[in-house]
Amino acid sequence: MYNKALIFPVLLVSVIITSLAPVRSLDPPLNDDVLGLIVFKADLRDPEAKLASWNEDDYTPCSWNGVKCHPRTNRVTELTLDGFSLSGRIGRGLLQLQFLHKLSLSNNNLTGTINPNLLLSLVNLKVVDLSSNGLSGSLPDGFFRQCGSLRAFSLAKNKLTGKIPVSISSCSSLAALNLSSNRFSGSMPLGIWSLNTLRSLDLSRNELEGEFPKKIEKLNNLRALDLSRNRLSGPIPSEIGSCMLLKTIDLSENSLSGNLPETFQQLTLCYYLNLGKNALEGEVPKWIGEMRSLETLDLSMNKFSGKVPDSVGNLLALKVLNFSGNWFNGSLPDSTANCINLMALDFSGNSLTGKLPLWMFQDGSHEVSSLKSDDSTGGIKKIQVLDLSSNSFFGEIGAGLGDLTELQDLNLSRNYLTGSIPGTIGELKHLGVLDLSHNQLNGTIPRETCGASSLEELRLENNMLIGNIPPSIKNCSSLRSLILSHNKLIGSIPPETARLTNLQEVDLSFNELIGTLPKQLANLGYLHTFNISHNHLSGELPAGGIFNGLSPDSVSGNPGICGAVVNNSCPAVAPKPIVLNPNATIDSSSGEVVPPGGAGHKRILLSISSLIAISAAAAIVVGVIAITVLNLRVRATTVSRSAVPLTFSGGDDFSRSPTTDSNSGKLVMFSGEPDFSTGTHALLNKDCELGRGGFGAVYRTVIRDGYPVAIKKLTVSSLVKSQEEFEREVKRLGKLRHANLVKLEGYYWTTSLQLLIYEFLSGGSLYKHLHEAPGGGCSLSWNDRFNAILGTAKCLAYLHQSNIIHYNIKSSNVLLDSSGEAKLGDYGLARLLPMLDRYVLSTKIQSALGYMAPEFACRTVKITEKCDVYGFGILVLEVATGKKPVEYMEDDIVVLCELVREALEDGRADECIDPRLQGKFPVEEAVAVIKLGLICTSQVPSSRPHMGEAVNILRMIRCPSGSSDELGSS
Template sequence: MRPLLKMKALLSLFLLLVIAPIFVTSLNPSLNDDVLGLIVFKADIQDPKGKLVSWDEDDDNPCSWVGVRCSPRSNRVTELNLDEFSLSGRIGRGLVQLQFLRKLSLAKNNLTGSISPNIARIENLRVIDLSENNLSGEVPSSFFRQCGSLRGISLARNKFTSEIPASLSSCSTLAAINLSSNQFSGSLPPGIWSLSGLRLLDLSDNLLDGEIPKGIEGLKNLRAINLGKNGLSGQVPDGIGSCLLLRSIDFGENSLSGSLPENMQKLTLCSYLNLRGNSFVGEVPKWMGEMKSLESLDLSLNRFSGQVPSSIGNLQSLKMLNFSGNGFTGNLPESLNNCTNLSALDISQNSMTGYLPLWIFKSGTQKVMPGSKNIPLYTMKENAMQNLQILDLSDNAFSGEITSVIGVLSSLQFLNFSRNSLSGPIPGTIGELKALSNLDLSENQLNGSIPLEIGGAISLKELRLEKNFLVGKIPTSIENCSSLSTLDISENRLNGPIPASMAKLTNLQIVDLSFNNLTGNLPRQLANLPNLVSFNMSHNNLQGELPAGGFFNTISPFSVYGNPSLCGSAVNKSCPGVLPKPIVLNPNSSSDSSQSSLPPILGHKRIILSISALIAIGAAAVIVIGVIAITVLNLRVRSSTSRSAAALTFSAGDDFSHSPTTDANSGKLVMFSGEPDFSTGAHALLNKDCELGRGGFGAVYRTVLRDGRSVAIKKLTVSSLVKSQEDFEREVKKLGKVRHQNLVALEGYYWTPSLQLLIYEYVSNGSLYKHLHEGSGGIFLSWNDRFNIILGTAKSLAHLHQLNIIHYNIKSSNVLIDSSGEPKVGDFGLARLLPMLDRYVLSSKIQSALGYMAPEFACRTVKITEKCDIYGFGVLVLEAVTGKRPVEYMEDDVVVLCDMVRGALEEGSVEECVDGRLQGIFPAEEAIPVIKLGLICTSQVPSNRPDMGEVVNILELIRCPSEGQEELE
């Protein structure tokens, strides 16, 4: 059935395309060719927006269809305009049927494929506009051999390639040619100058090369020529001066050279001349002033030299003048004040000297002040440059002061005096420039303060005053510049605080206050700026805590460097807690408050204890109390241990079941797998010869099961803090179910009210700490060993975090190495045995190794999360790579590992941090990324630290970068 339907469909299409035209033409040849042609054209394209829904093949004529225009006399289609219809597909043969078509415009669509020469066969076609599509390939030479009465063609902004067909010169009726923004290559076809009726020629933004051919003088009707953005070389042809009707010339961004032909002065109708970005040399000819219709003159980025000719002042219609990027010297001619319509003046990047040309700011009769070094003085009259919007005098050698009369340039939007030798203060009249959006006075010798009036420039978006000698404070009035997005006042001598009013500038994106003498705290309100991408405050004297939130959570350390009194995550320095004011003690004071202080004339001295002294006294007191408490605790533990020793005196014939005993003296022993069978007694647990080490939770001993297998038994020394037996057993059983190749397995436990034991698998090769720091007691760890230890540790922590278990006690002594070199992390989850996660207990008992503790432990209001483990892991990474302890005490200094490595990274010497035992035998392409990962993990802000799963992925990518690249691809 389906093949039959398919055959019917094909037959219908055959009738439509072949037989129907013959039949319809025989009935009414003047009416239906257009309908048929447009329907066939529609069949080749896609119309996603349904713009052509009105095109109905059953209509008698298409004159009411969208985009179609017909002759009112003949009802034949004369214009097809489908611009911006979002059409795609190819231009088919259907349009050939439209024999009365005069204009075809399919611009700004998504049409693809090549251009068919059949289109030019339409005898009456005068305009073809296929611009701004995705047409590609070569333009066939035959396309222009049958161009009939074609007047204008635009193939601009497509993807056409190869050379421009020489047959283009056969279209003698052409008045406009636009082939711009394609990929045409080769040289200009010489025959193009034979098109005497040509008015517009645009071949810009292609790949054309070679010289401009001679013969251009034949184009007597030429109004506009654009050959810019190609690779044309040689000189401008002399004959161009004969094209007297020229109004626009654009030869910019080529490789043209030499001097300008003198007969160009005849082009008195020319209003636009662009020679930008070539290699023209010599002085600007004086005859340039004869081109009196010029409104835009761009000679920038060439090799012109000498002075700007005074004849330029004759161009009274001039609106834009750009001489930037040349070798001009001297000063601007005063005659330019005749160019009263000038709106943009750019003479930047030259070698011009002298004082700023005052005629820019005012007009009048020139006088010379006595003893003023010939500085011209002008009497005030109407401003000559009242229309000036852009003024760029940057990158020259102008000197002197910025005149206060600058405020008269009321239309100014862009002002750039940067990289000159200007001195003196910034005039307050800058604030009168209400339209000014960009102000750049950087890299001069300006002094004084930033004027308070700067707040009057309410349209400012960019303010750059860096590298001057400005002093004083940042004015609070800057809050009025509500559009400000860039503020750079670095490398000055500014002092005082950063005003809180800056927080009102919600559009700020880039702020640079570096290398000043700013003081005080950073306003916390700055954290509310929503669009910040950079805030550099380095090398000042700022103090206190960095604002929390927003951009400041991820601020780069480079942006805060050089402020020794700053604290917070970015500077890797914890902020001190809020401490009471210094205590004032008067030994002669009584309980009477009126006598709490005595005047100095009585001879009584006040004893003032500083905060540091109080901290020292408090610490000493805590140490004394701790010693007493530990002594009492040890006495209790020893007595309770002796009472329960009978319960642990196992002989060879002793046998223990999994069920707990009810004998108070024997306690409760549970093994998670196998029989609890020991070959030694309690003396092994208490014998220091069998001790493996001590930690925050207690001592660890080795003992041997009857089958010869060794186990490690941790005797907890926090009995008074351990939960009840029920809670203790529940938590231990949970930990006993945790299994991972990089975790030390918990195999059982023993309980009495006064003694608790945890039974672990025994790991034979000691700890990472031993191998890194105990000299001959450890073994040499190669780079590959260390990387595997780091990776295995990361995997174990990722597994724990998936089970919502926080380790709390990551350090190198808790990373054990088995006989095959694999790391096994121990002591995990022991904090769950405590009745509550008390900060003091965690910091003093569990996080006993200084340097691993995350900074949030010091703040009771911050939630303790897995990010604490990630901080400790980051320290361990740096320890493994450098071979140094987290904190090392020197004779007169304390070196914190994280700070040392971070400083080396900033100085570019991070490779020197790698363990000296590895020098010359480690891959830098792995070591440096691992160090950077460790620094990221030790970020002061918890949210900046990656998750352990991400850490594992990063490490695996560092080890096998090619695999990661394949994934990216």
């Protein structure tokens, strides 16, 4: 927080500093450092009071926290404030520190631009570290022209844009340069490759493009090179072999092509080589075995073909070997067994054939003497991750699998394996993932399976397994995923399954299971997917938990299942007709109710379901009237009371006022840290208002000591459920955790006021970035937009797995955090209201025109998660084109999805991309994204993909393993 007592002195000092040139005499100038640091502090917020020792009355700052001085001159030489939780900007005060050698401000929340005179004024700087902040803007071309003393420079993990300044070539003493995780674009300046003092170069995670420069040969002192996650193209230059001191090389996730240069074999000191996710091709040469220092070799997701060379076995230091996602054929060479330090082996997604390697799965009858070791933990037995999935391996899994005692992740899925699952699998005490799905395995599920007590994921689907699900499944106490579908399992679902309290997804579909479901399954609080379709199960579904909102598809194909989900009443509670005419009789032959007067009179008979329908219709009418009255009342209340004072007490409840009971109620913070002992006072007034939606206004306020939150004040109080139901539903929403979901921090309840407390995101909404940027511009690059689309898709898929329909997908509900990551908000609000029909949904929730699925207008079509998919499709088109879903012209109305669909049909889809991107986007990728958006906006709900499928399509678009034509045309 700002120190008010310092405001006037700081302003005075600012005037002095900006009006006087730096003085270099030996006496009074000692105070230059004090004055400079005080001015620097004035531009900062210091929530943890880490700079409390910085006192303007001190003669020197040498005793201040984070400050180091020269022992003789008392001039500041180092300023190290890493991880101080500082926010604000880096002001001009630093320019006074003329003898500063080291400036380190990493891991804070600093924003704004970097002063272009930083290196020009502080000519003695040797180390600069501003990494892991929120700095933005670009660096001018002349930024580095006075950097002759600079040895290490890092701006990693910020939001910097533009090109890397060409003046970087002036840094003749630079040993370490890290500009990773920003948004730098254009080609790499040639001056970098003339810095022969460089030992470490990291330009990863940017938007750099162009070919890999051949002048890399001049960097003969280079030890570490990381250019991953850019858009570099062309071949890897053979000159890289001249950098013989290289120890780590990461060129992954680019568009590099061609063969591996032979000069790689000269890099005998290299222990880390990652070339994954490029377009490299050809065979892996035999000389790869000459790189004997390699500990990590990753050639995954390329176009390599041919056989895996036997020389891989010469890499005795190898710990990680990843050749997945290529076109390798033949068998896995036995020489791989010589890699005695191997911890991770991944050959998934190739065309390898033959039996599983005996040196890995020997079963006692096929011992390879050369691999015997007195040390039972030595050799290949150190392996922790083994993935041979999606190949053409055949044969049986040997009992020797149990010897791989360190194994944590085993994936042999999508092969042609036969035989039974060895019981020795229970000896793998560290195993977390076991995936043997999509093979031809038979026999039973070994009862020893859950001897692997650490098992979190068990996938055995699409095999020919028989027998019962073993009751010993209860020993898998860490299990989150249990997928046994498409087998021939019999018997009942063991009650012990209900003891697996961590279960999140269960799929037992397409088996021959019988009996009833254990009622205790309803107590599994994390369960979000449950599929028992196409079995022979019977009886009533459990009540509560996921079963209250279970999809009918999840239980279909079980004629004996009854309950509301399958629209099949259980025998014990079969509905009886209600006779409205007391004089009617029952026909003894037909069992029907006959009114007086015989067949000439119309029978009066209504079932319970008919009465419910009539009651629901009446409730809808009442609900519409209630909303109208409520809105009028809320407006009146807002006018008379523009601010709602909320005083937090030290416990779970608000402090109670003796004068009014309407402002006292129950506060719950899900973090378990409601630190309100200081009596923090929060005001919900118009000055703090962030926006308004169909259900209420959102305010920014502060709770705890400087902790910002967003509070949604619900303005539909008369429709909100009872306190018990409200709290149960909000707590359920509070358990949701996803990287792309706005976190619900807590809630506040009274009968007249309900508040939802969310994390505050400083980046604003996607809508504002797209449509309300200053000057009509937009700072979002194509990469930013793609990540926002993908993040939203992942979040929606997670919500749908949790049986939550969002209903309100639009760009104003997609928020950006300080690092630009997209997070979806306003979820689950529909579940807080007891009366919801299409009128409420369309007028209160779907408040933005253009996002609403067409089924809202058709009362005969069921509202499902596919309405979210439609809104997502509109969002995709909006983000890609930069246009609003509906735009009103002078004499026309333009509907975005129709406009884009016509352009696609005319072969002009690339013309729809936002012109503000100025061509800085991959055309094929952008067109594929537009196609996905159009698929999601299909008029027929069943034609739209599920959100999980949309996520997979987006991943394929970004990292294609095949043709993007799989998306279809429209």
